[in-house]
């Protein structure tokens with residue numbers, strides 16, 4: 001049975017962000033992930049983890065101006081200085097919070113534009129160097145363009161090519177089952193083919209992005225496959241609960 005991390009950006013939204021840690025622990029989770037911790041001092045987040053006895057599974061590097069439409073900066077050459085500062089801040093936070101992985105978002109850019117591709121490749125090398133020095137894993141995640149229109153990294157083979165192209169042990173793929181199903185389907189074959197390069201996995205039902213087991217996929221069979229493939233990390237529960245978070249956790253005990 002895989003181990004699950006509550007995604008505090010989507011789950012437990014009934015509570016203030018800092019209270020979501022204890023709520024996740026009380027609900028039986030042993031780990032958490034979230035998009036961005038940067039509204040709070042890293043020491044405060046670390047204290048929440050300690051107090052609730054939770055492990056940190058993953059968080060994202062600062063994405064630029066999220067409210068203004070930014071979804072990462074890596075493929076945007078004009079934002080390079082801001083990107084480098086974002087990597088620095090994320091690594092500083094990771095040093096205090098502790099996390100096995102940081103997720104570098106790509107940004108809104110044309111995946112066929114050579115300038116964006118070059119910028120992304122260079123950004124990936126920069127982030128790989130900084131995270132390697134800090135002893136942290138780095139992941140990149142293909143995201144479907146229905147949820148994130150114009151997102152640069154929107155294909156699993158494209159993402160895998162960047163991972164294998166850079167050829168660094170600590171740079172891996174973030175395999176979000178929800179995005180995989182929307183983009184390509186063939187989830188189990190994708191997991192089998194890519195598992196040596198997968199650093200982190202996330203799950204939600206398709207198409208509603210609710211609790212696992214409520215959509216078009218047989219999530220239980222997929223979890224069994226992930227186990228059989230020897231994945232030892234956490235699966236991030238990156239879903240929007242259909243109702244109150246705690247009331248929708250039956251799938252966790254049934255898995």
Ligand SMILES: O=C(O)[C@@H](O)C(=O)CO
Pocket residue numbers: 035060103141143176179202238
């Ligand atoms: O799947 C997603 O959307 C996330 O994992 C993310 O990092 C950006 O929103």
Ligand SMILES: [Mg+2]
Pocket residue numbers: 141176202238
């Ligand atoms: Mg995801």
